[in-house]
Each structure stands twice: as structure tokens, then as C-alpha cells.
Amino acid sequence: MIKVNNRDFQWEQGMTVDDIMKIKKFSWPKIIVKINGQHVEEEDYKTRIVNDGDDVQMLHLLAGG
Amino acid sequence: MVKYLAKDDLKCIQCGTCEEVCSSAYFKTKDRFKSCIQINEEQGKPEISVCSQCGKCIDICPVMAISRDKQGIVRINKKICVGCFMCVGFCPELSMRQHDDYIEPFKCIACGLCAKKCPTGAISMAEKDDSQSQELKLDKLFNK
Amino acid sequence: MDIKVLRDNHKLLAEYKYELGKIDKGYTGRSLFVNISENKIESKPVSQMMKDKFVGGKGFGLWYLWNATTPSTKWNDPENEIIICGGPVCGITQYPGSGKSLVCSISPATDMPIDSNVGGYFGPLLKFSGWDALELQGKSEKDIIIVIDGNNGTVRIEEASLEAVDGHVLGEQLTEMYADNEEDKRNVAVVTAGSGAEHTRMGLLNFTFYDPRRKVARLKQAGRGGIGTVFRDKKVKALVVKFSSVKGDLNNPFDQGILNRTGIKLHKEVHDLDPKQNNMRKIGTANIIEVMDEYDLLPVMNYQYGNHPDTQKIKSTVFIDKYITQGVQDGCWYGCSLACAKAADNFLLKTGPYKGHKVTVDGPEYENAAGLGSNCAIFDPEGILELNFYCDTYGIDTISFGTATAFAMECYERGIINKEITGGLELNFGNFDSAAQLLHQMSKGEGFGVVVGQGIHRMKELFAEKYGADADFLFDIGMEQKGLEYSEYGSKESLAQQGGYGLTNKGPQHDEAWLIFMDMVNNQIPTFEDKAEALHYFPMFRTWFGLYGLCKLPWNDIAPANNKFTSEPAKIPEHVQNYLDIVYGVTGKRLGTDDMVRESERVYNFQRIFNIRLGKGLRKNDKTPYRSMGPVTKEEYESRQERYDGQLKEKIGYDVTGKTTEEKMAVLRSYREDQYEKLTDAVYKRRGWNSNGVPTIEHLKELGMDLPELIEVVKGLQ
Numbered sequence: 001m002i003k004v005n006n007r008d009f010q011w012e013q014g015m016t017v018d019d020i021m022k023i024k025k026f027s028w029p030k031i032i033v034k035i036n037g038q039h040v041e042e043e044d045y046k047t048r049i050v051n052d053g054d055d056v057q058m059l060h061l062l063a064g065g
Numbered sequence: 066m067v068k069y070l071a072k073d074d075l076k077c078i079q080c081g082t083c084e085e086v087c088s089s090a091y092f093k094t095k096d097r098f099k100s101c102i103q104i105n106e107e108q109g110k111p112e113i114s115v116c117s118q119c120g121k122c123i124d125i126c127p128v129m130a131i132s133r134d135k136q137g138i139v140r141i142n143k144k145i146c147v148g149c150f151m152c153v154g155f156c157p158e159l160s161m162r163q164h165d166d167y168i169e170p171f172k173c174i175a176c177g178l179c180a181k182k183c184p185t186g187a188i189s190m191a192e193k194d195d196s197q198s199q200e201l202k203l204d205k206l207f208n209k
Numbered sequence: 210m211d212i213k214v215l216r217d218n219h220k221l222l223a224e225y226k227y228e229l230g231k232i233d234k235g236y237t238g239r240s241l242f243v244n245i246s247e248n249k250i251e252s253k254p255v256s257q258m259m260k261d262k263f264v265g266g267k268g269f270g271l272w273y274l275w276n277a278t279t280p281s282t283k284w285n286d287p288e289n290e291i292i293i294c295g296g297p298v299c300g301i302t303q304y305p306g307s308g309k310s311l312v313c314s315i316s317p318a319t320d321m322p323i324d325s326n327v328g329g330y331f332g333p334l335l336k337f338s339g340w341d342a343l344e345l346q347g348k349s350e351k352d353i354i355i356v357i358d359g360n361n362g363t364v365r366i367e368e369a370s371l372e373a374v375d376g377h378v379l380g381e382q383l384t385e386m387y388a389d390n391e392e393d394k395r396n397v398a399v400v401t402a403g404s405g406a407e408h409t410r411m412g413l414l415n416f417t418f419y420d421p422r423r424k425v426a427r428l429k430q431a432g433r434g435g436i437g438t439v440f441r442d443k444k445v446k447a448l449v450v451k452f453s454s455v456k457g458d459l460n461n462p463f464d465q466g467i468l469n470r471t472g473i474k475l476h477k478e479v480h481d482l483d484p485k486q487n488n489m490r491k492i493g494t495a496n497i498i499e500v501m502d503e504y505d506l507l508p509v510m511n512y513q514y515g516n517h518p519d520t521q522k523i524k525s526t527v528f529i530d531k532y533i534t535q536g537v538q539d540g541c542w543y544g545c546s547l548a549c550a551k552a553a554d555n556f557l558l559k560t561g562p563y564k565g566h567k568v569t570v571d572g573p574e575y576e577n578a579a580g581l582g583s584n585c586a587i588f589d590p591e592g593i594l595e596l597n598f599y600c601d602t603y604g605i606d607t608i609s610f611g612t613a614t615a616f617a618m619e620c621y622e623r624g625i626i627n628k629e630i631t632g633g634l635e636l637n638f639g640n641f642d643s644a645a646q647l648l649h650q651m652s653k654g655e656g657f658g659v660v661v662g663q664g665i666h667r668m669k670e671l672f673a674e675k676y677g678a679d680a681d682f683l684f685d686i687g688m689e690q691k692g693l694e695y696s697e698y699g700s701k702e703s704l705a706q707q708g709g710y711g712l713t714n715k716g717p718q719h720d721e722a723w724l725i726f727m728d729m730v731n732n733q734i735p736t737f738e739d740k741a742e743a744l745h746y747f748p749m750f751r752t753w754f755g756l757y758g759l760c761k762l763p764w765n766d767i768a769p770a771n772n773k774f775t776s777e778p779a780k781i782p783e784h785v786q787n788y789l790d791i792v793y794g795v796t797g798k799r800l801g802t803d804d805m806v807r808e809s810e811r812v813y814n815f816q817r818i819f820n821i822r823l824g825k826g827l828r829k830n831d832k833t834p835y836r837s838m839g840p841v842t843k844e845e846y847e848s849r850q851e852r853y854d855g856q857l858k859e860k861i862g863y864d865v866t867g868k869t870t871e872e873k874m875a876v877l878r879s880y881r882e883d884q885y886e887k888l889t890d891a892v893y894k895r896r897g898w899n900s901n902g903v904p905t906i907e908h909l910k911e912l913g914m915d916l917p918e919l920i921e922v923v924k925g926l927q
Contacts, residue, residue, distance in 0.1 A: 128421065
């Protein structure tokens with residue numbers, strides 16, 4: 001189990017940041033990703049592996065018409 | 066054809082002559098920040114920053130103060146300009162200039178004065194094909 | 210019709226000559242007062258007290274409105290005013306989004322003050338012509354226009370009977386009439402309403418800006434709250450201002466260099482990052498249509514649902530690829546590199562009086578695509594553009610029209626109203642023809658369109674009283690509050706946004722706070738206190754734009770590359786600093802972030818007390834329809850059963866096994882309604898209000914807003 005935005009999220013072996021974003025359907029172009037407080041750059045989303053127990057934050061920058 | 070100032074960074078010796086010539090001609094002063102051509106240094110090597118007459122700024126201007134003249138040179142009509150400086154922010158060459166003493170931007174108009182004085186031939190007058198002009202064709206765009 | 214014929218027919222009713230004057234650090238120091246009952250035109254000084262306590266923009270507008278009206282003033286009384294004011298920063302050309310006008314009036318929809326923030330050139334040109342604000346009072350017997358000539362220093366009231374009423378025609382006619390030549394057209398700005406504003410309570414004002422490339426007088430809208438209805442009720446056809454020598458330093462700023470540097474910095478940021486972020490330059494606010502759908506936030510079928518498979522037919526790329534002209538500078542004031550004022554050119558109209566015309570449609574903005582499109586289940590890009598066009602030219606607010614039509618459609622689908630009542634219109638979801646018919650009826654003042662045009666608040670009363678509908682059910686599904694229709698976001702899963710809509714001064718419009726991502730997705734503000742803090746900070750921060758004549762979009766529809774490394778990325782700290790810098794650059798006033806909030810608090814609390822003075826503005830007025838909070842119907846619950854069942858278990862510890870949908874709905878509802886009440890308590894407390902939503906005298910003292918006339922209103926409610 002990991003945390004995504006402070007909510008429980010089912011973890012799987014080998015899961016990447018990009019995998020989580022796909023499952024959560026996070027398509028907003030301005031998302032800040034942090035794992036255990038460390039920033040993850042967009043170009044690393046597909047390769048950055050998330051480990052069991054990680055605290056993942058995917059902060060959507062607010063906007064709106 | 067489009068007249069423009071061609072450059073060769075490798076030949077530049079950073080003597081600053083072009084900047085002096087330009088600001089003297091343009092603003093009657095010797096001040097590199099008032100020169101349309103500016104010599105910068107990028108990782109220890111000289112870099113000549115000057116307008117390529119690409120025309121990107123033509124579409125950015127909200128009041129159509131920027132246009133291409135018969136020689137293909139991109140010019141600013143300062144009477145119309147409203148001083149928004151969007152053209153400065155959007156110039157792909159970062160060679161549209163702004164100085165706080167003036168409320169309009171300024172740019173290289175390929176007059177060639179600096180090229181005549183350049184001791185190494187790092188800058189020279191040249192011409193290129195119209196097809197490299199990047200501005201929109203408005204008539205075509207709006208079917209007018 | 211020949212422009213000369215139109216002009217020759219004008220009858221001069223009053224003329225006023227004035228000294229042109231000079232702007233000093235963003236202020237002209239005077240306002241133009243025009244009373245059209247008496248054909249009186251005069252200059253009023255702007256006092257230091259006004260600058261200190263109200264700053265400008267909607268602050269000035271509300272102050273003038275307060276002084277002009279009484280506790281019993283109705284929207285159509287002659288003393289009601291329309292005030293247009295930019296604010297001290299309005300008119301600078303270097304920083305994106307700095308040409309906004311704020312319009313204030315007593316609203317025919319809400320019967321209390323409304324304020325609307327609009328682009329176009331009127332506000333800046335009004336200031337350059339010598340006036341911080343235009344204060345318009347009275348009612349004319351015949352159709353008039355008011356013409357301010359900032360080149361020669363004259364103001365004229367002219368009877369104008371032959372001109373068109375519809376915005377896109379009238380805007381062109383008057384631009385042509387008052388411009389010396391083609392090049393001069395951008396120096397003429399026109400304010401119009403439209404024919405639909407005459408027969409509805411959702412009339413808007415169009416503010417023109419002449420587009421020299423398209424050669425069209427483009428339109429931006431002061432949309433919300435029916436100010437166009439007031440305008441036509443006063444028999445004003447148009448306002449015209451002309452000023453022909455705009456330059457980048459006319460505000461006579463304290464420090465032009467700061468404006469130049471800050472502006473160029475943002476231009477570069479937009480150039481480098483907008484294509485990777487919101488694509489504002491390509492599609493404007495409509496970039497989020499498909500995003501909202503993916504997050505289950507897009508209003509579908511009167512906010513019953515948050516997404517729909519057909520959204521792909523109206524997603525932003527459809528508009529970019531097929532309709533919206535790309536690469537043209539689309540700012541609604543000079544210097545806006547974000548350029549979100551998009552337009553579809555050569556669009557062939559299929560219905561109505563302009564059928565067969567090829568027109569430029571300003572839009573679609575997100576709100577239009579969602580309100581006219583998904584919310585009415587009209588998943589047709591050309592349908593959306595056509596409704597968008599007619600709303601604008603008829604002077605009808607797209608948001609109120611979209612939300613009210615969606616409500617009428619749901620009532621029709623549920624048999625609350627029928628074909629007999631609608632005069633034959635089949636108001637099923639997705640029926641573009643019927644929606645267009647409603648709009649054309651609003652223009653002509655006939656049929657069921659006039660009923661829908663009164664807005665949801667009045668439709669609910671009518672349907673219950675006349676057609677025996679269940680008033681409670683209508684209250685649940687009618688997406689209005691305080692008389693104003695909701696804007697186009699589903700707020701069911703974000704308690705903070707329910708407050709962002711419900712706990713507002715003018716009604717449920719997201720311009721005070723849009724907290725859905727922070728709350729629902731990011732889970733950044735979990736406690737009531739966290740949400741209350743956000744519902745204090747953001748409404749104050751966003752009110753501030755309206756005091757200075759600024760647009761909110763360049764604040765957070767673009768973000769610096771390093772924004773993610775800041776302590777509070779949601780606030781976009783570097784951009785907040787930019788604003789403090791440009792205010793310093795213009796006025797010489799060095800503000801900190803706390804001062805910014807404080808300036809807004811003064812005006813925000815003033816507006817709240819203004820509402821109270823008019824018999825509103827209390828806790829009972831902040832109650833919201835349940836459709837904004839949770840599933841009203843079985844279909845809604847069951848469509849997202851997993852989510853709701855899960856919440857019942859996790860949040861309330863309620864065992865859902867063997868329970869009927871009705872039982873579960875009742876438990877969920879009682880929980881969510883209780884949450885909203887608790888949120889209300891927390892927000893009122895944070896804002897310095899008592900539990901009835903009334904600003905405390907102590908708080909007013911702290912803000913320096915303990916003016917005797919304000920204390921008079923609140924002292925009996927402490």
C-alpha cells in the first residue's frame with residue numbers, strides 16, 4: 001500500500017509514476033509530483049519506480065475559467 | 066528577397082565596435098544597451114545577438130505596428146506602437162530590444178553600418194529567400 | 210443601413226465640455242456622472258478616502274452604488290446605476306490582463322449588487338479620456354447613446370433611434386460612425402447590450418475591441434447578473450468612447466521601468482511555457498473541457514453527472530483544428546500575451562435572423578462550451594458556437610442561459626413541464642433546435658423563451674405555483690442561489706467548492722474561489738479550518754484583481770518553471786509578487802501580501818453589508834441547492850454507487866449491506882448537509898463574521914471600515 005495525496009492506494013511491484021497517473025486518470029497538464037517529499041521531473045514519470053510504503057503527492061495546480 | 070545581417074560567431078572578437086556604431090546611429094549615444102546588435106558571451110564564447118528578420122514579431126503586435134518593408138526588412142512604426150513589449154518577449158532570437166528611456170522597442174533594420182566597421186567580417190549584409198519569412202498571410206487566413 | 214443616415218438622425222440631448230486633464234500614477238482623480246432622466250452631465254472628484262478604502266474598480270463601483278441607492282431600491286428604479294470603472298492599474302500595456310473594467314449595478318436576477326469583470330477597450334480608453342469611472346443613473350424615455358470624446362473633451366447624450374440593438378451589428382455601426390478611418394477604429398470602444406436583454410433578467414453588456422486583422426469589432430462580455438437588462442431598461446442603446454493616442458505610459462506611472470521588466474518577464478514565460486501548460490494562446494479557457502470530463506467535474510444534463518462519452522466531440526482540439534483561427538494576436542487589451550480571446554471566423558449561421566450570415570464568433574470559452582454544450586447535452590461544436598454567437602449578440606449571459614436551459618430541459622424530461630407549457634418546444638436534453646428557439650424567443654420577447662429568461666429562481670416559483678410542481682424537488686435541482694445561476698463546474702465531490710459557490714457575495718460564480726483540485730484531488734485542505742482558510746484567502750486575493758482593473762487569468766493560467774519548488778505552489782508566489790510590483794510601478798504604493806488581502810477585505814465586507822442592507826446577505830441566503838452538494842436522484846446515486854457506498858462506509862461508518870438506494874441517499878444527504886453547515890461556521894469565523902454571516906463591528910473596526918453608515922446596518926444584527 002502507498003499513499004497518493006494522503007489517501008491509500010493499491011501498490012504493485014514495478015509501478016511507475018506514469019502508471020499511477022494513468023490509473024488515477026490524472027490528465028491535467030500542471031501537476032507537481034513528489035515522492036517522500038522529493039520532486040520528480042516530468043521526463044522521469046515513465047521510469048521512476050514507486051516503492052511500497054511511499055508517500056506520493058500529485059498536486060494539481062489550481063486554475064479555472 | 067529579404068535583406069538581413071548575417072553573422073558568424075566564430076569570427077567575433079567582442080571588440081564592441083558594432084554596438085557603438087549602432088547606438089550612435091540610432092540614438093546618438095555610445096551605449097551598448099541602446100544598440101540593436103548586442104554581443105553576449107555564452108560559455109566563454111562570443112555570441113552575436115541580432116534580428117534575423119524572421120517576422121515572428123509581426124503577428125505578435127496587437128496594433129500591427131510591425132511590418133515588412135519592400136526590402137523584406139521588418140520595421141516598427143513607432144507612431145502606432147503602444148509599448149506592450151510582447152514582441153520583446155516573443156522574439157525567437159531575443160534580439161528585439163527595449164530600454165527604459167523609450168516607450169517603444171527597437172530592432173535591427175539591416176542598415177549595414179555596423180557591418181562596414183566590423184574588423185573581422187563577423188557580420189555582413191546578406192539576402193535570403195522570402196520563404197523563410199514566418200509571418201501569417203492574413204488574406205489567406207480570413208478568406209478576405 | 211448607411212452610417213450617415215443613422216448619424217444624421219441623432220438628436221443631441223445634452224453636451225458637456227471638459228478639460229482633458231492628466232492621469233497621475235493611475236488615477237485621473239475624477240469620475241464622470243451622467244443622469245439620463247435629467248440629461249445632466251458632471252464631473253465628480255475622486256476623494257483620497259475612496260482611494261484608501263476602495264482603491265478603484267469594483268470598490269469605486271460599489272461605493273457609488275451605495276450612495277446612489279436606498280434599502281428599497283429595485284433594479285429598475287431610476288436611481289439604480291451602472292458604474293464602469295477600471296482601477297489604477299487598468300490601461301498599462303506591459304503586463305498581460307491589465308485592461309479590465311468592473312461593472313456594478315443592482316441586479317434584476319439577485320436584487321442586490323452585482324459586479325462583473327470584462328475586457329475590451331472601454332475601461333482603458335475611458336481613463337485616458339480623463340475619467341476614472343463612469344457613473345450612469347436615471348432612465349431615458351427614448352433610446353439614447355452616450356458618446357465620450359477623449360480627443361476633444363466632450364460628452365454627449367444623443368437620441369439614437371435607427372441603430373440596431375443587437376451587439377454585433379451595433380458594435381460595428383458605432384465603431385464605423387465614430388472612427389475617422391480604418392486605422393482609427395481601434396481607438397473607438399463601444400458598450401452595447403442586445404435585443405434579448407430587453408426581455409430577460411440575464412442581459413449582459415458587450416464591450417468591443419476592434420481587431421485590425423479580422424477587421425471586426427470583437428466582443429467581450431460583462432456577463433453575470435443581468436446588467437444588460439438594467440442598461441436596456443434605462444433605454445441606453447450604447448456607450449461610446451473615443452481616444453486616439455494610446456501609448457504605453459499614459460497612466461503616468463511612478464516607475465515605468467518596473468512595468469517594462471515585469472511585463473517582459475511574463476511575456477517570455479508565456480512564450481516558453483504556455484504550449485506545455487494550458488495552451489491559452491491556442492484555445493483560451495476551453496483547454497479544460499476534456500480535463501473537466503476526465504475528473505468528473507464537467508456539468509452534464511443539469512449537473513446530474515460529471516462526464517459523458519460524447520465530450521470527445523466537443524473537446525478543445527476539435528475547436529483548435531476546425532474552428533478557431535490560430536496564430537492571431539487575440540488579447541482583449543494591448544499587451545495580453547496570454548491572448549485567450551479566441552474566435553471562430555467565417556462561421557455560417559444556421560438559424561435565426563442572421564441565418565446565412567458568415568460571422569466571427571468570440572469564443573467558445575470553457576463556460577460556454579460547458580454551459581451551452583455538455584450541461585444541455587448538446588455535444589455539437591457548431592451548436593455551441595451558434596448558441597454562443599446568439600447569446601452574445603442578443604446580450605444574454607451564456608452561463609445563465611446554459612444553466613437555466615439545462616434546468617428547463619430536466620424539468621421537461623421529468624414531466625414537470627410539457628409541450629403545452631413550452632408552447633410546443635421539445636426541450637429534451639441534446640435538442641439544439643429547441644435551445645436555439647428559446648434564444649430567438651428571448652430576442653423577440655415571446656414564447657417560453659421569456660419564461661426561461663427570467664432565470665431558474667423565478668421558473669421554480671412559477672412551476673410550483675402554476676403547474677403544481679414539487680417545490681422541494683425544484684429547489685434541489687435548480688442550480689441557482691441568491692437568484693444567480695451556477696457557473697459550469699460540478700461541486701458535488703468538493704465541500705470547499707460548495708462553499709466557493711455558496712459562500713459568495715454575488716451568487717454562485719467561481720470567480721471568488723476555485724478550489725476543486727486543492728480539495729478533492731490534492732486533498733491539501735482536509736479540515737474545516739483548512740478549507741475556511743482557503744475560502745478566506747482566495748476570495749480576497751481574487752477580489753483584489755477587480756479593485757485594480759486586472760484579469761485573473763495571467764495569475765494562474767500560466768506558472769513559472771520553478772513554481773513547483775515554492776512553499777505554496779497553488780498561490781503562484783512569483784506572480785503574486787509581480788502584481789505587487791506593478792501596483793508599486795503604477796501607484797508608488799509598496800504593498801505586501803497581507804496588505805493585498807486587507808484591501809480586498811474592506812471591499813468584500815462592504816459588499817456583504819450592502820447585501821444585508823438590501824435584505825439579503827445572511828446565513829439563510831447562503832444555503833445551496835442539493836444538486837451542488839450530492840446526488841439528488843436515484844439515477845445520480847446509482848451512476849456513482851461505488852463512490853457513494855465507499856464514502857458511507859469510510860466517512861460515517863454506515864453499513865450499506867442490504868440497504869436500498871433511497872436509504873443510502875438519505876444518510877449521505879444528511880451527512881453532506883451537515884458538513885456544509887460546519888464549513889459555513891468555520892468560514893464565517895475566519896472572515897470575521899458572526900454565525901448569521903454578519904460582519905462583526907469589531908472586525909469592521911480592525912479593517913478601518915467602521916463607517917457610520919455600515920455600523921447602522923449591522924448593529925442590530927450583532
